Amino acid sequence: GLCISSSNSNRMHNWANRANAIVCYGLFVLFALAVATTLTAEILYTKDHPCVIELNKVDKFKAFGPNDKAALSFHLKADLRPLFHWHTKQIFAYVTAEYVTSRNVVNQVVIWDRIITDIAQSHIDINSENYEYILGDQGTFLRGRNVTLTFSYNIVPITGVLTRHKTASHEFIFPHEYIYV
Numbered sequence: 001g002l003c004i005s006s007s008n009s010n011r012m013h014n015w016a017n018r019a020n021a022i023v024c025y026g027l028f029v030l031f032a033l034a035v036a037t038t039l040t041a042e043i044l045y046t047k048d049h050p051c052v053i054e055l056n057k058v059d060k061f062k063a064f065g066p067n068d069k070a071a072l073s074f075h076l077k078a079d080l081r082p083l084f085h086w087h088t089k090q091i092f093a094y095v096t097a098e099y100v101t102s103r104n105v106v107n108q109v110v111i112w113d114r115i116i117t118d119i120a121q122s123h124i125d126i127n128s129e130n131y132e133y134i135l136g137d138q139g140t141f142l143r144g145r146n147v148t149l150t151f152s153y154n155i156v157p158i159t160g161v162l163t164r165h166k167t168a169s170h171e172f173i174f175p176h177e178y179i180y181v
Helices: 015-044
Strands: 051-064 067-079 088-099 107-116 123-129 146-157 163-173
Touching (some): 015 146, 067 088, 067 146, 067 163
Parallel strands (some): 051 163
Antiparallel strands (some): 051 067, 067 123, 088 107, 088 146
């Protein structure tokens, strides 16, 4: 039954019961540490880090079959050093070109990215970065379109939730005519 009789109270638990208790206690401690780590990471996160992004120029812009393709160069300055602390595994930094067309309400195209694994790499100062990826549109909707370059990053913690942050943006109007180089 549910009650232990006095004759069984002096008998010790077998090895399986003891192993189960040790494993459960260990898992509880690991879970408690993961929760504490995640909560303290939010306290350590600082939102005070200057970031600037600007378009240098549209290097190439042409129709490639039924789609527009463009190559952009930009200036990016970001100091992500305050984001590195004992709980940061890495930071995924990237630049997107965002715009609206009649075909797609939301268009976000990654044109540059970097994985930062060390505090020494977390100061970004790019004066004239040429495109890493081509900006491609599904159709020929880029001419004369408002486009916003946005610098964003994801903080990858050791444990816990991956967080996305947008920090800087620059809006410009795409040329009305194609640029052939």
